[in-house]
Amino acid sequence: MAEGVDTPDRRGRTGLDRAGRDLTGNPRVRVRDVEVVSSNWYVTRRTTFDFQHSDGTWSVQERETYDRGNGACILLYNRSARTVLLTRQFRFPAYVNGHPDGELIEVAAGLLDEDDAETAIRREAQEETGLEVGDVERVFDAFMSPGSVTEVLHFFAAPYERSIGERAGLVDEGEDIEILELAFDDALTRIGGDIIDAKTIMLLQWAALRGPFSQRGA
Structure with a gap:
């Protein structure tokens, strides 16, 4: 059971691992997995995705994002x-x-x-x-x-x-x-x-x- 995913974090949030999974605006990006690294107050996620380069080849990439809201x-x-x-x-x-x-x-x-x-x-x-x-x-x-x-x-x-x-x-x-x-x-x-x-x-x-x-x- 992960805090902020299956159980509420300190701000009462769950499902924080869903962010980005349904993105469709860029056909060169295919999200594979989203992991919540931290949700103490703001949220840090580690996202793994396939990325298509300008020559048509694909690579698997990983990025951490820090989400503090707008x-x-x-x-x-x-x-x-x-x-x-x-x-x-x-x-x-x-x-x-x-x-x-x-x-x-x-x-x-x-x-x-x-x-x-x-x-x-x-x-x-x-x-x-x-x-x-x-x-x-x-x-x-x-x-x-x-x-x-x-x-x-x-x-x-x-x-x-x-x-x-x-x-x-x-x-x-x-x-x-x-x-x-x-x-x-x-x-x-x-x-x-x-x-x-x-x-x-x-x-x-x-x-x-x-x-x-x-x-x-x-």
Whole structure:
């Protein structure tokens, strides 16, 4: 009996080994087997499949996928003041992989859980910045690490009037988030310095090229 397969895991889930078995969109891929490696909170699977190469030959391949669900992120901006509202919080994976202190500057973001993307990002923006977000713009969607992580991240942007605090986050989830209001031009110059979070870089560059701080958006 395997947890998350035959018996419920800690989140009450079963049948986690069914993901991917019924895929038919790519005739060059035939899934043979799916094994649940871990389902402590998120799910790691090992999938064995046949893959047809461009020369017509087939090979058996194996991949592990990490399924944490899909997420959303949002750039909060004030066009007239030319500022953006970002956060700084501790990220252990970055810390253990060489970041000096693990404190990353980011846009507000979070997992969808059971919500649609727009509902989720309104929730996350409020939790991480204290702001009630009004109208939001859906910017684009992206796979952030498609070699191993299944997550699709939904990117949003929305205006804000003013920051209403210095710290936020859900204490019962261990969050301790610093709210940063930065001049947009300053934020751009910090890309590659202390702004090294991919989703944040993507939204800042979008804002400069096509969004509220571009010539088109001005």
